[in-house]
Amino acid sequence: MPPAPAAAAPAATVIAVEDIGLTFPSKSGEATVALFDVSCRFAPGKVTAIIGPSGCGKSTLLQIVRGFLTPTRGKLRFVRLGAEDTAGAPPHMATVWQAFNLFPWRTIIDNVAFGLEVAGVAKAERLARAKKALAAVDLSGFEQKYPRQLSGGMRQRVGIARALVMEPEVLLLDEPFGALDAQTRLVLQEQLATLVETSGTTAILVTHSIEEAILLADTILVMTARPGRIAAEIVNDLPHPRSMATTHDPGFSVLFDRIYGLLRQEVIRAMATEGGDA
Ligand SMILES: Nc1ncnc2c1ncn2[C@@H]1O[C@H](COP(=O)(O)OP(=O)(O)OP(=O)(O)O)[C@@H](O)[C@H]1O
Incomplete structure (x- = not known):
């Protein structure tokens, strides 16, 4: 993929998650404690991956950061970096979901331009920006097609373009490639690695894939x-640009083994709990 259309303005907001807990109430049966005492920071201009067993609260954490869920305890703070760090407003965010969620009756360019339309951007400008965003995900020439005419991988790239067109300071990615076949996923992981590297956007990626986390992230949060809770915060110093060739770097195996070691015991614990619930 060529570089992102318009590199986001230098992101300078740290997202600080402080002792956050979230319990989902239940009318019948037990409430679900999804998150407990979670503290972490998402650094501007960096990619942070969140990895953990199924049901450990990854998406819940992402939705708290996005402002869609309110924690039952703890605080979410946005710290503007400057001469003196100050509390700031939430940065501008956009999300890429696992489900493509495209409007089937709209052309690809109109799908990408939708958020700008809602924001009241004039037609000529929104179409120009959508065209650029589509070029950034290698989909020039597909502007007038409809979602049904595109493969799954292409539709997910439309999903990424739809987020990029908003020029977010923070890009949230919730299992963006979870619904794709293994080969398409590999190619898109590599392309997304290039895209986030060149755009300098802050990104938070929820994933089940250790490989994807290492390929894309500067910091990897492993959850219990x-x-x-955060079991470990792992700094990934592997050199950029990263691609599938990075998987042959000896440092890759070291990181992979460390993350897998942490995850394995948590996945076994999660399976035991699920078994107990059944
Ligand atoms: N709206 C809700 N009401 C009640 N419980 C919920 C709600 N949303 C999530 N949960 C529960 O909270 C826990 C955490 O869910 P969450 O979706 O955040 O986990 P996850 O780590 O993203 O899972 P997965 O990897 O399977 O997508 C799960 O037990 C889930 O069933």
Whole structure:
């Protein structure tokens, strides 16, 4: 993929998650403690991956950061970096979901331009920006097609373009490639690695894939089984640009083994809990 259309303005907001807990109430049966005492920081201009067993609260954490869920305890703070760090407003965010969620009746360019339309951007400008965003994900020439005419991988690239067109300071990616076949996923992981590297956007990626986390992230947060806590924060210093060739770097295996070691015990714990619930 060529570089992102318009590199986001230098992101300078740290997202600080402080002792956050979230319990989902239940009318019948037990409430679900999804997150417990979670503290972490998402650094500007960096990619942070969140990895953990199924049901450990990864998406819940992402939705708290996005402002869609309110924690039952703890605080979410946005710290503007400057001469003196100050509390700031939430940065501008956009999300790429696992489900493509495209409007089937709209052309690809109109799907990408939708958010700009809602924001009241004039037609000529929104179409120009959508065209650029589509070029950034290698989909020039597909502007007038409809979602049904595109493969799954292409539709997910439309999903990424739809987020990029908003020029977010922070890009949230919730299992963006979870619904794709293994080969398409590999190619898109590599392309997304290039895209985030060249755009300098802050990104938070929820994933089940250790490989994807290492390929894309500067920091990897490994979560425990539910109730989710941060088991480890791992700094990934592998050189950029990263591609599938990075998987042959000896440092890759070291990181992979460390993350897998942490995850394995948590996945076993999660499976035992699920078994107990059944
Ligand atoms: N709206 C809700 N109401 C009640 N419980 C919920 C709700 N949303 C999530 N949960 C529960 O909270 C826990 C954490 O869910 P969450 O989706 O954040 O986990 P996850 O780590 O993203 O899972 P997965 O990897 O399977 O997508 C799970 O036990 C889930 O069933």
